[in-house]
Amino acid sequence: MSTIKSLDDLSRIREEVLEKHKAKAAAGQIEVIVGMGTCGIAAGARDTMKAIQEDIQNNHRVGIIVKEAGCIGLCEKEPIVQVVIGDRPVVNYGKVTPGVARQILADHVAGGKIVKNHVIIL
Amino acid sequence: MPVETTKSNKVQDVVNAAIDRHGATRDELIPILNQVNQALGYLPAEALNEISQRLKEPRSSLLGVASFYHMLSTKPRGRHVIQFCESAPCHVVGGREVWEALQEELTLAPDETSPDGKWTLITTSCLGICGVGPVIIIDEDVYGNLTADKVPDILARYS
Amino acid sequence: MKTFRSMVLVSSDPISMKRGAQDVFDRLQAEIKAYGLDEEVSLAMIGDVGRHDALPLVIVYPEAAVYGPVNAEDIHLLVDEHLYKGRIAVDLQASNRELSGKIAWLNTRKGTLPAEQRIVLRRAGIIDPTNIEDYILHDGYTALGKALTESTPIQVIDEIKKSGLRGRGGAGFPTGTKWGFVAKEKSVKKYVICNADESEPGTFKDRLILEGDPHSIIEALALAAYAVGADEGYVYIRGEYTLAQERLKLAILQAKEMGFLGQNIFGTAFNFDLHVHSGAGAYICGEETALLESIEGKRGQPRTRPPFPTTHGLFGKPTLVNNVETLANVPPILLNGATWYRSFGTPSSPGTKVYTILGNVNVTGLIEVPMGITLREVIAIYAKGMKGGENFKMAQTGGSSGSIIPASLQDTPMDFDSFGKAGVALGSGALLICNEDTCVVDLAKVLLNFFRTESCGKCFPCRIGTQRAWEMLDAIASGRATLKTLDQLMDLSVNLYNLSNCGLGQTAGTPIKDILTYFRAEVEAHIRLGVCPAGVCNTKEAVH
Numbered sequence: 001m002s003t004i005k006s007l008d009d010l011s012r013i014r015e016e017v018l019e020k021h022k023a024k025a026a027a028g029q030i031e032v033i034v035g036m037g038t039c040g041i042a043a044g045a046r047d048t049m050k051a052i053q054e055d056i057q058n059n060h061r062v063g064i065i066v067k068e069a070g071c072i073g074l075c076e077k078e079p080i081v082q083v084v085i086g087d088r089p090v091v092n093y094g095k096v097t098p099g100v101a102r103q104i105l106a107d108h109v110a111g112g113k114i115v116k117n118h119v120i121i122l
Numbered sequence: 123m124p125v126e127t128t129k130s131n132k133v134q135d136v137v138n139a140a141i142d143r144h145g146a147t148r149d150e151l152i153p154i155l156n157q158v159n160q161a162l163g164y165l166p167a168e169a170l171n172e173i174s175q176r177l178k179e180p181r182s183s184l185l186g187v188a189s190f191y192h193m194l195s196t197k198p199r200g201r202h203v204i205q206f207c208e209s210a211p212c213h214v215v216g217g218r219e220v221w222e223a224l225q226e227e228l229t230l231a232p233d234e235t236s237p238d239g240k241w242t243l244i245t246t247s248c249l250g251i252c253g254v255g256p257v258i259i260i261d262e263d264v265y266g267n268l269t270a271d272k273v274p275d276i277l278a279r280y281s
Numbered sequence: 282m283k284t285f286r287s288m289v290l291v292s293s294d295p296i297s298m299k300r301g302a303q304d305v306f307d308r309l310q311a312e313i314k315a316y317g318l319d320e321e322v323s324l325a326m327i328g329d330v331g332r333h334d335a336l337p338l339v340i341v342y343p344e345a346a347v348y349g350p351v352n353a354e355d356i357h358l359l360v361d362e363h364l365y366k367g368r369i370a371v372d373l374q375a376s377n378r379e380l381s382g383k384i385a386w387l388n389t390r391k392g393t394l395p396a397e398q399r400i401v402l403r404r405a406g407i408i409d410p411t412n413i414e415d416y417i418l419h420d421g422y423t424a425l426g427k428a429l430t431e432s433t434p435i436q437v438i439d440e441i442k443k444s445g446l447r448g449r450g451g452a453g454f455p456t457g458t459k460w461g462f463v464a465k466e467k468s469v470k471k472y473v474i475c476n477a478d479e480s481e482p483g484t485f486k487d488r489l490i491l492e493g494d495p496h497s498i499i500e501a502l503a504l505a506a507y508a509v510g511a512d513e514g515y516v517y518i519r520g521e522y523t524l525a526q527e528r529l530k531l532a533i534l535q536a537k538e539m540g541f542l543g544q545n546i547f548g549t550a551f552n553f554d555l556h557v558h559s560g561a562g563a564y565i566c567g568e569e570t571a572l573l574e575s576i577e578g579k580r581g582q583p584r585t586r587p588p589f590p591t592t593h594g595l596f597g598k599p600t601l602v603n604n605v606e607t608l609a610n611v612p613p614i615l616l617n618g619a620t621w622y623r624s625f626g627t628p629s630s631p632g633t634k635v636y637t638i639l640g641n642v643n644v645t646g647l648i649e650v651p652m653g654i655t656l657r658e659v660i661a662i663y664a665k666g667m668k669g670g671e672n673f674k675m676a677q678t679g680g681s682s683g684s685i686i687p688a689s690l691q692d693t694p695m696d697f698d699s700f701g702k703a704g705v706a707l708g709s710g711a712l713l714i715c716n717e718d719t720c721v722v723d724l725a726k727v728l729l730n731f732f733r734t735e736s737c738g739k740c741f742p743c744r745i746g747t748q749r750a751w752e753m754l755d756a757i758a759s760g761r762a763t764l765k766t767l768d769q770l771m772d773l774s775v776n777l778y779n780l781s782n783c784g785l786g787q788t789a790g791t792p793i794k795d796i797l798t799y800f801r802a803e804v805e806a807h808i809r810l811g812v813c814p815a816g817v818c819n820t821k822e823a824v825h
Contacts, residue, residue, distance in 0.1 A: 003540035005548040007426040010417070017414045035406060037492045038524050039485070042254045042266030070493020070528075072406025073647030075253025080406075149596075151578035152561050156520065190580040190737075192562030193520045209482035210677060211639045211713050213727045247564055247731055248482035248680075249521050252639050252711075253646055262523075 037071025405493030481680025679708015743786025
């Protein structure tokens with residue numbers, strides 16, 4: 001990415017990023033985001049992350065982007081996983097053990113059915 | 123003795139790598155000590171000697187720093203280091219019971235290393251992971267929401 | 282303890298009483314009974330809530346609806362609307378303007394969780410901290426670009442002064458004033474430092490910001506450097522925060538690549554370089570002069586002040602040291618203006634505060650809310666009550682160097698001035714909530730153990746005093762103390778405060794003073810009766 005030398009440069013980059021995001025959303029891109037702050041990790045987020053990656057490989061799920069985020073401060077509900085599918089409303093899940101993560105991938109990401117008993121509303 | 127030479131070489135290599143990375147100046151001392159401590163598990167006397175020569179700083183002054191910070195150790199430690207948080211937030215949500223469970227499994231006093239060299243148990247002040255307390259850290263692994271009955275299973279994961 | 286669905290509180294300070302609070306209370310009691318709600322709704326009087334414009338106040342939880350001024354004739358409507366029909370009695374609500382504590386905003390809820398006002402945490406957990414594009418998309422680096430190209434350093438400082446921002450590290454010193462001190466020093470070399478040695482037990486707000494939104498600290502430090510005339514900065518992160526260090530180092534690389542750090546930033550003459558310095562495990566390095574010693578490669582022992590770091594800081598140069606949370610407030614203030622910032626919090630403590638909620642409550646975690654919220658509100662609304670419906674006994678606020686506050690003070694608004702008046706420290710914002718199974722002697726012992734471990738050993742009152750204090754508390758806990766020990770302990774806490782060189786020793790006596798002030802009977806029970814009322818201490822230890 002180019003060096004920024006003025007406010008205009010900055011706005012231009014922001015526009016580009018925004019366009020990129022819009023294009024991704026329009027294409028129905030799927031993102032699975034795992035909260036990987038130290039608290040999340042202490043509550044087992046690494047195991048959750050591993051389970052998600054393995055499940056994607058084992059079941060040959062394609063077009064899913066797995067990302068990490070910081071912590072939002074809801075320690076009680078860690079590990080927290082967010083599912084973003086295209087421009088549909090974002091769904092947040094709490095206390096996501098590896099088992100729950102696999103269920104989310106199968107039911108929600110692949111099947112389009114939200115795993116209701118683990119949803120948290122932020 | 124060939125064994126000794128190998129050991130010295132290793133210490134020297136580690137020290138050199140740390141100083142090359144951070145630079146041979148006093149204000150880089152703590153980053154240097156951190157790196158050496160991480161690589162060797164502690165700060166042996168010969169490492170401090172070597173750093174003292176390279177930085178042209180008195181050994182006493184380096185020892186002063188090395189003994190001041192909790193994350194640095196001048197004594198060898200076990201293969202696995204358990205850090206137990208003993209601050210108030212962990213204490214009131216069941217930290218005491220976890221400590222008793224650790225004692226039952228290991229019977230080690232704070233800062234003691236087991237005779238077989240497997241474990242070192244250290245008590246530490248707050249680690250900032252209080253939201254999921256009580257907390258212990260073994261080597262680099264953080265374990266939160268701990269209860270006494272989880273302790274044996276967790277310890278069994280380490281060989 | 283019985284669980285109620287609603288809690289109704291009536292203010293009973295002298296002004297409220299004069300204006301008929303007792304009538305209000307009596308009418309409430311009668312109406313609640315008349316509606317057959319007395320099994321579901323609890324009713325109590327509370328002391329001074331620090332909101333003097335609309336008295337008497339009636340506060341209803343869990344909605345935290347604030348009604349005022351309320352008189353006896355209003356009660357029927359209030360009970361009928363709010364407690365019976367379950368909707369806020371809008372006509373009776375105190376207007377936002379009249380409440381110095383600013384909690385009326387809480388009526389707006391987001392999802393199932395109570396609303397927060399997130400300024401410094403607005404991006405943490407939302408954006409990908411390893412991706413600078415995400416930060417830019419969320420207004421990142423705009424404040425820096427605007428300041429560099431459109432404002433002078435003096436204008437930047439003036440805006441921060443006008444915002445009323447106060448240091449969030451614990452002391453609450455006005456940030457703009459501090460910046461002004463460094464700016465007026467004539468020196469070719471100056472430094473700006475971010476104090477991220479967050480070690481106050483129970484506090485992890487700074488870690489959350491660094492792990493979740495590292496670019497915000499880079500931007501804030503660049504703004505601070507521009508304002509005070511510095512060209513080099515450090516972020517001193519405690520050694521245990523390895524993830525925060527990794528994330529920040531990566532962010533610095535990205536910022537350099539895009540020209541937000543380095544030479545001629547935003548095409549101007551401003552240059553700024555930033556380093557990350559790791560601590561190695563020492564609580565005392567959060568004290569700013571100890572932190573400077575540590576960056577210089579020495580034992581982290583506090584310097585004698587004056588001179589202050591603003592004139593003689595790192596390597597003897599004028600240095601600005603700010604806490605992570607303080608700095609995270611800077612870009613939004615410059616982007617939205619001081620007036621916007623002042624619309625949050627109280628007049629003397631504008632803005633928000635991040636609190637960490639811990640202990641025997643249903644929901645632990647971290648919240649960011651306007652200054653001036655009360656402890657009762659935090660427990661009822663954000664922590665969703667005490668675990669197992671147990672009683673709230675006390676809270677330890679602000680980490681070890683804060684205060685132990687009893688249930689009777691839970692209606693004090695949490696801002697710098699109200700807490701100061703009540704003789705309580707707000708500190709770092711940690712709130713350790715304890716139930717009746719917590720013993721005050723045991724808690725104080727844990728705290729003093731912390732201080733004796735973390736004392737740097739430089740000055741003797743602290744080095745020896747913290748050890749002796751711990752020994753005396755241990756004697757009380759194990760049944761070896763006499764009543765005379767309590768007098769000695771109280772003397773010692775006064776001496777620690779008066780004679781210690783820095784904040785560590787000065788505050789080490791606070792838990793002792795607090796438990797002897799608020800919980801003397803419980804402490805004495807260990808000695809007079811040989812029992813620990815909470816059933817924690819083994820007072821028969823001495824016998825064996």
